[in-house]
Amino acid sequence: MSSSRRTEKWLNRGLWLISVIFASFLIGLGGLVVHDLPKTQKTSELKDFVEPLRHESLLNQVKARDYEIRQVEKELADANVIIQQQERAYANSKEVFNNWLATRYTTKDLTQNEEVLAKTRELEQQQLSIRKQSEKIDALQEKQTELYQLRTKEQDQLSDFQSEGYKLMHKAERTQEIQVFLLRLALTLPLLLIGAWLFARKRHSTYWPFVWGFIFFALFAFFVELVPYLPSYGGYVRYIVGIVVTFFIGHYSIKALQKYLENQKKAESMPSTELKEKLNYDLAHQRLARSICPGCERPIDLKDPARNFCVHCGTCVYNNCTQCQTRKNAFAKHCHSCGATA
Incomplete structure (x- = not known):
């Protein structure tokens, strides 16, 4: 949700x-x-x-x-x-x-x-x-x-x-x-x-x-x-400009992808508690709503009641409330059962 x-x-x-x-x-x-x-x-x-x-x-x-x-x-x-x-x-x-x-x-x-x-x-x-x-x-x-x-x-x-x-x-x-x-x-x-x-x-x-x-x-x-x-000059100028523009866009996209993958590797190597602090609260919930791990963004099966951790990066996605022991979203700020602060 x-x-x-x-x-x-x-x-x-x-x-x-x-x-x-x-x-x-x-x-x-x-x-x-x-x-x-x-x-x-x-x-x-x-x-x-x-x-x-x-x-x-x-x-x-x-x-x-x-x-x-x-x-x-x-x-x-x-x-x-x-x-x-x-x-x-x-x-x-x-x-x-x-x-x-x-x-x-x-x-x-x-x-x-x-x-x-x-x-x-x-x-x-x-x-x-x-x-x-x-x-x-x-x-x-x-x-x-x-x-x-x-x-x-x-x-x-x-x-x-x-x-x-x-x-x-x-x-x-x-x-x-x-x-x-x-x-x-x-x-x-x-x-x-x-x-x-x-x-x-x-x-x-x-x-x-x-x-x-x-x-x-x-x-x-x-x-x-x-x-x-x-x-135009017979189409040469437009094709050359298209090649140059495509090259720069592609260069920027490749650099952005490399930076993203590097950040993801760093995130996957972090402890769950540290990763949870760095992740954006709304973004984490949006990813979970799409059955995606908030840490590594790989698909996970959230319908399995026994699955509390991501099998790819080990991020904790579900834990138990310290007050009522109800299984809850690990990224939630309050327990949905008793309202206790996570």
């Missing part, structure tokens, strides 16, 4: 709530400070990194060529429509002429020779119009091909010219990213260092809610306000 007082539990929960609220206000204030920082970056545009007149000239040249191509394409489409109409008209005229000739040969009407010649000349005139229209289409197609070639050449010139500007623009953007990162680092790194110092030295102090609130704020400022602005 836990030895913590109910009021103490709720007060601790209230203090943690104060810690979270304090951290939220600090985070809000930090966000306003970051938002109001002097703007070191501006939106980059290609026009800021190329020669304006030359760039405008190349753009206008490409636009003019596109306009010429659209005009030729429109003329070519109209010419194709016209030649299709002419070819249909010629086919109809040819069919009518052939039918008329068939009728002439049937009736043997020789007075129609002049009319035959006139109809033949009409067909030849239609064929001539079709040939001229076809030549016009060929000329338009040839002009269209030349314009396509010119536009490809001019677009290549424009692309080469713009690529140099994009290189300068990307270089400027990387410089701006580094400036923003360094400015935010100058603000967040001291906060993180202060938070680390508070965690190491003051997290158990009287004013621990404000300490933990500041620690939460420092962690948020570093990992939310700074990390997204960390330069």
Whole structure:
């Protein structure tokens, strides 16, 4: 059974709530400070990194060529429509002429020779119009091909010219990213260092809610306000930073584990009475409530009425009351049966 007082539990929960609220206000204030920082970056545009007149000239040249191509394409489409109409008209005229000739040969009407010649000349005139229209289409197609070639050449010139500007623009953007990162680092790194110092030295102090609130704020400022602005350089920087941070955290954890194991060995070698004096009263009861030895933190079977000592470290966990001889918790300050002081 836990030895913590109910009021103490709720007060601790209230203090943690104060810690979270304090951290939220600090985070809000930090966000306003970051938002109001002097703007070191501006939106980059290609026009800021190329020669304006030359760039405008190349753009206008490409636009003019596109306009010429659209005009030729429109003329070519109209010419194709016209030649299709002419070819249909010629086919109809040819069919009518052939039918008329068939009728002439049937009736043997020789007075129609002049009319035959006139109809033949009409067909030849239609064929001539079709040939001229076809030549016009060929000329338009040839002009269209030349314009396509010119536009490809001019677009290549424009692309080469713009690529140099994009290189300068990307270089400027990387410089701006580094400036923003360094400015935010100058603000967040001291906060993180202060938070680390508070965690190491003051997290158990009287004013621990404000300490933990500041620690939460420092962690948020570093990992939310700074990390997204960390330069990537293809991912190398972020992986290297991750390796370094993981190394330091791992180094601290290993040292803490070694220190803990060393303290546990010392505790296991102490006499039960001395260990009982050094153990925190509430912590000892919390461990016993979880069936864990208060001394070595190994599991023990507390349901066995004959088990009074930890088999791992020899710590006394149950003894008899000096007044009524009732078996009781060795870490209890009073006997649960008679209330005598342990």
